Structure formats: C-alpha cells, structure tokens
Amino acid sequence: MSNHPAREPDFDRYDTPPDPPVHYAEQALLGALLLEPHRREAIGLLRPEHFSRPLHGAVFAAVAALTPPDPAVHAREPVWLTSVLSHAGPTNPALTASFLHTLIACAGMSEHAAEYAGMIRADHARRAVRVHAELLIQATRDPTLPEPASVVLARADTLNALIDDLGSRFSPHPGSLPRTPAPATLSRDTDEEASSEEELLLSTATAHPDSLPTMRWLQAEDFTVPVHGQLFRCLTSLAYRGAPVDQVTVLWEAQHQGILTEALTARDVLDVLASPAGSAQHWGEQVLRRSLLHSALTAGLRTQAYAEDRTNTPHQLVTGSRRALAELTAVRVRWHRATSPTPAAPPTSHAPATTRAEPRKPSIASATARALR
Template identity: 55%
Template sequence: MPNNPPPEADFTLGDIPASPPVHYAEQALLGALFLDPHRIKAIGRLDPTHFSSARHRALFAAMTELTPPAPDLHAKAPVWINAVHAQARPHSRGLALSYLHTLAGACPEPAHAPAYARMVRSDHARRTIRAHAELLIQAATDAGLPDPAAVTLRRADELAALVDRLAATFPSHPGSLPRTPAPALPSLQDGPDIASEEQLLLSTATAYPAALPPMRWLRPEDFTTVLYGGLYRCLASLSGRGEPVDKVTVLWEAQQHGLLTAAFGPHEALELLATPAGPPEYWGEQILRRSLLRQAHLAGLHIQAFTEDLANSPHQMITGSRRTLANLTAVRTRWQHATRQPPVARPPARPGPAARAGPYPSRTGAPIASSKPSR
C-alpha cells in the first residue's frame, strides 16, 4: 500500500491576519476626502508614501494630482470619485470602483479627516524607524562587508537624522519614555580567532606596558570573554597606579581580583601572557570594533522593539531611540579616538613558544606578526 501523506488543511478566512488599526485610519481618511474633497487642505502635510497600502497610496496620489470639483457639482454627480478612479487605476491593477465607494462608507465623520491624517503620519513614522533599525541590525551583523564599522556607523547616522526630523513633527507629552521590555541580548561572537586576538592583546600589553596609557579607549566590557576582560582590568589597574607590569605582577593582580580558579590557575595565566605578537593597538582595535558592532546590533534590536510595540506613541519611540543611540555614541567616540591614535614605538616582538608568522598590516604600513601558528 502506498504511504500517502495526510492532506493539508484548507486555507480559510480565519487564516488571514487581522488588518492593523492604521488600515482603518487610511480608509477613513480617503473616505472623508471622497465625501468632501476640499478637506484635503485641512489635513496638514501628507504624502502618498505615508500610506501603508499600495492601493491607498495610488488613490491619495491621484487626489493630490487632480483638482476637486466645485461643491455644487460634487453634490449632484460622482465626477470626483470617477476621476480619482481613472487616475489611480493605471498605478493599482485590479482597483475596482466599488472599493472607492466602500472607502466612502468607511468614514465615520468627514470632519475628523485631520485626526485620521495624524494617525497615518504616526504609523508611517513607526514603519520608517523600524526599517532604519533593521538596516542597522543588518550592517552590524553582516560579516561580508568590507568595512562593517563604517557601514554600521553610517546606518546609525541615518537613523539618528530620521529621529531628529521626526522630533520636529510630533509634539512631546507626559510619559514620553517607552515601557517596552528590553529585547533578548544578541549572542556574543565566539570562536578560536576571536579568543586568540583577545589573548594576544593581553600578552602583548603585558610585554609592552607603555601602550596601556594611550589605550584608554579600550574597556574590559569590550571583551567577549569575561575572564579576558578581567585580566585587562588588572593590566589597566597596574598601569594606572604606576606599578610594574609583567607576567608575575599581572598574575598577582588577577589573584586579588578573584580571577584564578581551578580551571584557570597560575600556570594557565602565565602561559597565556607569555606569547606576545604584534602591537597591542592592533589587537585592541579588533576587540573594540567587535564591541562597536555588538552595541549597534543591540541598539537596533531595542529600537525595533519600540516600533513593534503599538502602545508606544511616536514621541515615545523618538525618545527611546535617542537614548539607545546615545549608548552607541559612547562606544563610537572611543572607536574614533582609537583609529586616529598613532602607535607607540617599541622594539620588535619577541618570539614566544608558539611562534606566529604571516603579515598583518600595522599602523605604519610595515608587516607585523600574525596570530596564525607557524608550521
């Protein structure tokens, strides 16, 4: 007997998702303008792109391109609705004249057209902010970009400019902070290459502590591994107090910070700090770049969550977005400072037990040691 798969359930009207509230606001606004076309002068600035439905965009564009009929003619004959239909139909296939009559019947009160227009503008602001937040997330997580930091910061600038423009459009009101729960944090990048770069930063900074004072742009929270961030805090603390920095002093500081465990004891710490290669600034920039992209990813997720919460007003989304982007700006300031800072002059790196080969571009253009083990 053939094993026939069970038939799939038929698609029913119940499977169609419910229309969002803005759909009915758009219908009511267009209906008001069909019933009283001269009210288009009272709805404020509104563009066809503000509408979420392509059909509604075509109808409103037709209304803005045509001259409304005289009131006495409009009251006697359906010249306005016929003219709008003829103008919009080439831009919206399948647009039936009956739908325009449906829109006229969907308007509770034509005098409320300005209120309907405000609803349309508010939802357009929500969709636009969400689209820019998605572009920010995409840039921060796209490993194939040639310069992900530059693209991500450009997306952040575009989002900030949009928020500033919208802030001049929507008035403030009490309770302006959004109450949307914070989204789940993005998972940290991991892998042998990332761990190796953080280890190399620790070992080279221990070997060349003169690089630590100029590297104040790097913070322990920039590290993806908490242990390595703690070890960097030990290095920064010793350097900040003007105390000697070497493998043993860092080991003692790590003990004082409670970083030594059964899995990471003195032997493991000394071994980790014993293989310097390349300038600390280079490895620090790699770590800070990942921190910048991670913060941008988190900012995009937060702003996206604000827009998906329909309880937030435009002003709440604007306020929340500005605060979220301020956190990204703090990391961005450190990144800009790091990439403009000249390297500290030092002697060539000493070969360690795990010698590394292959050129990395240094800040001066000369090749420096690679993190790949030699064969």
C-alpha cells in the same frame, strides 16, 4: 446528505480588511476626502508613501494631485470620483469604482480628517523606524562586509537622523518611556578568533606596557571573554599607578582582584600572557570593533522591539530608540579615538625651515604590526 462538495463563499479581498487600526484610519480619511475634497487642505503634511497599503497611497496621490471640483458640481455629479479613478486607475488595475465606493462607505467623520491623517503619519513613523532598525541589525550580522564598522555606523547615523526628525514632528507627552520590555541582553559570541586576538592583546601589552597609556579607549567590558577583560583591567591598573608591568606583576594583581580561582589558575594566566606578537594597538582595535558591532546589534534589536509594539506612541518610540542608541554612541566615541590618526605636532619655532629630520628605520615590532594588519 449531498454528495456535492460545499461551495466556498465568494470573498472579495477588500471585504476583510487587515487588522491594524491604521487600515481603518486610512479608509476613514480617504472616504472623507472623496466625499468632501476641500478637507484636503486641513490634514497637514501627508504623502502617498505614508499609507500602509499601496492602493490607498495611489488613491491619495490622485486626491493630492487633482484640483477639487466646484462644490455645486460635486454635489450633483460624480465628477470627483471619475477624476480620481481616471488619474490612478491606469497604473493600478485593482483600483475600481467599486473600491472607491467601499472607501466612501467606510468614511469617518469628515471634520476629523486631520486626526486620521495624524494616525497615518504615526504608523508610518513606526514602520520606518522598524525598517532602519532591521537594516542596522543586518549590517552587524553580515560577514561579507569589508569594513563592517563604517557600514554599521552609517546605518546608525541614518536611524539617528530619522529619530531626530520624528522627535521634531511629534510632540512629547506624559509617560514618554516605551511600555515594551527591552529584549534580553545578548551574550557575546566567543569564537576562537576573538579569544585568540584578546590573548594576543594581553600578552603583547604585558611585553610592551608603554602602549597602555595610549589605549584608554579600550575597556574591560569590550572583551568577549570576561576573564580577559578582568586581566586587561589588571594591566591598566598597574600602568596607571606607574608600577612595573610583566607577567609576574600582572599575576600578582590578578590575585588581589580575586580573578584566580580553581577554574583559572596562576599557570593559566601565565600561559595567556606568554605569546606576544604584533602591536597591542592593532589587537585592541580588533577587540573594540567587535564591541562596537555588538553594541550596534543590541541597539538595533531594542529599537526594533519598540517599533514592532503598536502600543507605543511616536514619542515613546523616539524616547526608547534614543536611549537604545545612546550606548552605541558611547562606544562609537571610543572607536573614533582609537582609529583617528594622531595629529602631527607643529614644528618648533627655533628649527630652521630647511631642516628635515632623517626618517627612522622601522622597528621590528612596527614591521610585525604592519604584517599582521
């Protein structure tokens, strides 16, 4: 037995291409364009950034920027390869004549160049959706954002715009639903701050039920603690029926709705409703903001799962992503209703133009609400 260590084989990094099929589609297209430059006119809209590998994108950028040689000259001399190498080589040291010859060796059927280009566009669409879904997820989990809702909605708008653009570029086909199982529904994070603000909302709305008819934008499903959502449903049921609202009537409604159990006693409910403070509108917005961020996180994770599954076609990816974002849109509509200022009523026609109403002194409740905001 030899005492010399076994010599590692010499592998060039291009000898073993990545596994994704798009890599082979890129090789087939570039090889075809190097062999038959005139095929470039038949591949449709394609840009260097559509390629999964920067080096492939650099070769295509050169192919797209240069004027193809005369077919007779191209058949006799390697002027086309020399031009591509001279154009892209200075800024891409890894691009060599050997690499171009490797692409030519991997060339597919030149008449299928347009199909190869379509594969590249499809895979780029998948990667683009995945990136924007990840940005949306990141925004929902960033505690340093001063206005997380506005950032999250801006990124959701960008993702929606991308999905709409892709929907116009890729034609539909039968079997439009993604084959990817949707991720499991995330449980809501029930931290102490969220629970405390929900209790403040319930107790304040009980003490000042006049605010309930203006808070139709809030739903029981927005609460992080399910029992709090059930108690809020009791409050709104009483208010919409025009019934009196106080701690005792809410407790009675909770009994009829089957909320009281051994784990949640009547005393527990009264304790939750016993400490009003600030403005119910303010606490309701806090609850809805958390619901908005949770819906955005769920939509981002579902879209990310669809984009990471290579079995999905672009049309399936678009369909699944739109469905995932639809739930966020529903919460967003309610968020807009909650946070948009109420338009001022127009002045009455019989009031003199010079008449001005004296400003009212702020109430204690209003002052407390501003301090808590």
